[in-house]
Amino acid sequence: MNQTDSVQEQVKSYYGKWLKRSEDLQTNVTCSLTRRPSSKTVCEAMTLIHPEVSQRYFGCGLVVPESLEGCHVLDLGSGSGRDCFILSKLVGPRGRVTGVDMTDEQIQLARRYVTYHQEKFGYKEANTEFVQGYIEKLGEAGIPYNSFDLLVSNCVICLCPDKKAVLEEAYRILKEGGELYFSDMYASEPLDEELKKDVVLWGEGLAGALYWKDLINLVKAVGFSTPYLVTASHIKIQKAEILKQTGDVQYASGTYRFFKLPAVKSERKSLVTYKGTVTDHQQELHFDSAHVFKKDKAVEVDGELAMVLKTSRFASHFDIQIIEEEKESLKDGYQQYCHLNPFLLADKLGSSIQKCSKAQKGSLCENQEEEEKKNTMVEG
Ligand SMILES: C[S@@+](CC[C@H](N)C(=O)[O-])C[C@H]1O[C@@H](n2cnc3c(N)ncnc32)[C@H](O)[C@@H]1O
Numbered sequence: 589m590n591q592t593d594s595v596q597e598q599v600k601s602y603y604g605k606w607l608k609r610s611e612d613l614q615t616n617v618t619c620s621l622t623r624r625p626s627s628k629t630v631c632e633a634m635t636l637i638h639p640e641v642s643q644r645y646f647g648c649g650l651v652v653p654e655s656l657e658g659c660h661v662l663d664l665g666s667g668s669g670r671d672c673f674i675l676s677k678l679v680g681p682r683g684r685v686t687g688v689d690m691t692d693e694q695i696q697l698a699r700r701y702v703t704y705h706q707e708k709f710g711y712k713e714a715n716t717e718f719v720q721g722y723i724e725k726l727g728e729a730g731i732p733y734n735s736f737d738l739l740v741s742n743c744v745i746c747l748c749p750d751k752k753a754v755l756e757e758a759y760r761i762l763k764e765g766g767e768l769y770f771s772d773m774y775a776s777e778p779l780d781e782e783l784k785k786d787v788v789l790w791g792e793g794l795a796g797a798l799y800w801k802d803l804i805n806l807v808k809a810v811g812f813s814t815p816y817l818v819t820a821s822h823i824k825i826q827k828a829e830i831l832k833q834t835g836d837v838q839y840a841s842g843t844y845r846f847f848k849l850p851a852v853k854s855e856r857k858s859l860v861t862y863k864g865t866v867t868d869h870q871q872e873l874h875f876d877s878a879h880v881f882k883k884d885k886a887v888e889v890d891g892e893l894a895m896v897l898k899t900s901r902f903a904s905h906f907d908i909q910i911i912e913e914e915k916e917s918l919k920d921g922y923q924q925y926c927h928l929n930p931f932l933l934a935d936k937l938g939s940s941i942q943k944c945s946k947a948q949k950g951s952l953c954e955n956q957e958e959e960e961k962k963n964t965m966v967e968g
Contacts, residue, residue, distance in 0.1 A: 649771020665744025
């Protein structure tokens, strides 16, 4: 058995046999997701999810972006299916959601609740299916290439030894203009090889978390657009013995979004005006931590973001006027990407949570107004 296979077998046991509920995790990841306002529709969908499915939620963020009606969505490492069922409600009966997971117990559990959610949402036919397979080998699992509008993933890529294989496969599966929107755990520095030998640390995502700057480089190398950082929170490790092992390394959860752009790019700086047409986002659209587009307000964006808006499912929601040829960026290295650092954003949002109480978990929807206020620190 090679190293990748043995890590995957350990992770399968961790999620299939050992962990029974979100609270069994050794970090606060499942409750470090309260920094982004979610729409009324998302909150309503969350309340409709079967309790057994929610109890076995092990994600580290909310992977529900905007403008989902009719979309074909694939969830990489779908677990008990919680995010898939929320997305099933949001894509509506004309959309489709597929969850892929390698762990038999997770797939069986998710499949048991397909009809329950179909009936709950009042759909004639189920729009959700679960496929057992490895996200590094989606083709082998029978997932067709160039076929999805959106890929999501929630705290899974940190469990995969070969992240490049995952991102390359994700790129192939997406249609042109498609998006990968995912939450994951990141490390503040490259990890020591010693850390990568521990079974529990792998299961918790701490041994496989990417140094955040490596994500940026990997994403660009695979061919995606520059990543946009949507939100971030600090992760607290609860157990003293794990803290001892991880030493000075800090962890944060971060939600990034990036896009598969056309091969022949014509990136021009543009003036974009949001039309206020995305469901639940009539007044403004929070695209990422640096761009909030207000209805009817023209905003200048760089050539790449203009291209993202023009070629993705957001195209019909914007008026886009080219201003000029994109000039070469003078920024480089860290300076170019420091706005993508999840640790800085988590500091700014002041989001570290010491203990995961039931009330904190619920606050994602309950403290909506407060969340909205905190998130207005950025201007589009
Ligand atoms: C932390 S859990 C998250 C599950 C789900 N996304 C959620 O939010 O509850 C990680 C899941 O990813 C799955 N997984 C890990 N590595 C995988 C891989 N290489 N291919 C497919 N599934 C994988 C595990 O089986 C597990 O169900």
